[in-house]
Amino acid sequence: MSVQTLYQQKRMSAADAIGVVMNGDTVVVPTAVGEPPALLTALSDARREFRNVSVSQILPVRKYGYFDPDTTAHVRHVAYFFSGISRAGGQEGWTDFISANFSELPDLLNRKLIPADVVFSMASPMDEHGFFSLSLAPDYTMAAIAQARAVVLEVNPNVPFANGNCHIHVSQVTALTESEDALLEVGLPKIGPVQEAIGKYVADMIPDGATLQIGYGGIPDAVVMQLTHKHDLGVHTEMIGDGIMTLVEAGAVTNRKKNYLPGKMLATFALGSNKLYQFLHRNPAVEMHPVGFTNDPYLAGQNDNLHAINATMQIDFMGQCGSESLGFTPYSGTGGQTDFVRAANRSNGGKAFIVLPSTAKHDTISRIVPVLSPGTHVSTSKNDINYVVTEFGVAQLRGKTAQQRCEALIAIAHPDFRGELRDAAKRMKLL
Structure with missing residues (x-):
């Protein structure tokens, strides 16, 4: 049977395609723009017909x-990482x-420690060999496909066909639906003087030839904007965004100096503009891979001079980072911060940067x-912390004593708070 015949046999409306979902199922959805809007809209419209169905993903964007909260007995979101869309439900307890x-x-999916009964995903058009590319987010989705009873694709001509381990054959697909809607675009975060100052400190410490992992946010993007004059940078990251594409266009990224998979940029999900998504299309310099490959600290750490840049919301005198909750109230999730901090620590010449403005509100x-606010979820531990950067400077904490850490962090705190921080440190016998 030809692949085109298989395609036509499995092609149906989104309303019909969601018929593969059974009561009690967990539907796994890719990160961010990898989520299929037609399928999830159809599931939403029919949600009262289901009981005890969960939809699991990282970073929903619609x-x-x-x-x-009134229909969670029918279909309920289970987050791997909260976004602005799902955060309220997490904080109020109905997700x-x-x-x-x-x-x-x-690995949790492979070991069946978390369920995956059905997979819904965006996909590129099928190629002549019967393969689709899950280019926007192969992340954990490829592992979920291996475990799922049913796989449903939303095929969209705006989805690029990327290289890497992100392909699925039509024979593996249970049902597919088609859409031509524009992909959701996410602009660059706003960069102010604080972000710009932090970005300069970090950028000045990144040498030519370094390999980069860039997290999402104003400060990481402020770093990127100050790297356009660098030479022979490489990319091994979890998220590829417009900032990295800008560095490629400026000639700063060549991947020539990478000693692990030289010549290739690696990522596990894309988040940015339509220009970025088309940049991924059959680009031989970019590969999209599952997150168990891109974020494995051992594999990523084989890149010499790996420089990882990630943000936190709060840090205590010992260097513990609360990056995913405000006290016990969830805000985001662990994501890949710990992965890449550990990878950079393993890397020969690597640096792991945790960046944050010195103040809030x-x-x-x-x-x-x-000390962290009671109940705060620790993302980067005191044993993994390396460089901490605010708009007032850089503190290198790895290998330092508790007293040295305390002194270094107070020195990069906002001047208005240094006095009370020193007083607290003395009460804690750290100074």
């Missing part, structure tokens, strides 16, 4: 009907979450604190 390092989600609260 507010579907099942984000509804649940699974805590895990991003790199470990495929219009300079009324210090983000550098004696």
Whole structure:
């Protein structure tokens, strides 16, 4: 049977395609723009016909009907990482979450420690050999496909056909639907003087030939904007965005100096503009891979001079980073921060940067604190922390004593808070 015949046999409306979902199922959906809007809209419209169905993903980017506290007995969101769309449900208790390092989600799926009965995903058009590319987010989705009873694709001509381990054959697909809607675009975060100052400190410490992992946010993008004059940078990251594409266009990224998979940029999900998505299309310099490969600290750490840049919300005197909750109230998730901090620590010449503004709430609260707020989820531990950067400077904590860490962090805190931080440190016998 030809692949075109198989395609036509499995092609149907989104309303019909969601018929593969059974009561009690967990539907796994890719990260961010990898989520299929037609399928999830159809599931939302029919949600009251189901019982005890969960939809699990990282970073949802559209507010579907099942984000509804009144219908959680029918279809409920389970987050691997909260976004602005899902955060309220997590904070109010009508959505649940699974805590895990991003790199470990495929293994949790493979071991059946987290369920995957059905997979819904965006996909590129099928090629002549019968393959689709899940280019926008192969992440944990490839592992979920291996475990799922049913796989449903939303095929869209705007989805690029990327290289890498991100392909699925039509014979593996249970049902597919078609759409031509524009992909959701996410602009660059706003960069102000604080972000720009932090970005300069970090950029000055990144040498020519370094390999980069760039997280999402204003500060990481401020770093990127100050790297356009660098030479022979490489990319081994989890998220590829417009900032990295800008460095490629400026000639700063060549991947020539990478000693692990030289000549290739690696990522596990894309988040940016339509220009970025088309940049991925059959680009031989870019490969999209599952997160168990891109974020594995051992594999990523084989890149010499790996420089990882990630943000946190609060850090204490010992260097513990609260990057995913405000006290016990969930805000985001662990994601790949721990993965890449550990990878950079393993890397020959690597540096792991944790970046944060020194204050919050219009300079009324210090983000550098004696102890984390009660209940805060620790993302980067005191044993993994390396460089901490605020707009007031850089503190290198790895290998330092508790007293040295305390002194270094107070020195990069906002001047208005240094006095009370020193007083607290003395009460704690750290100074």
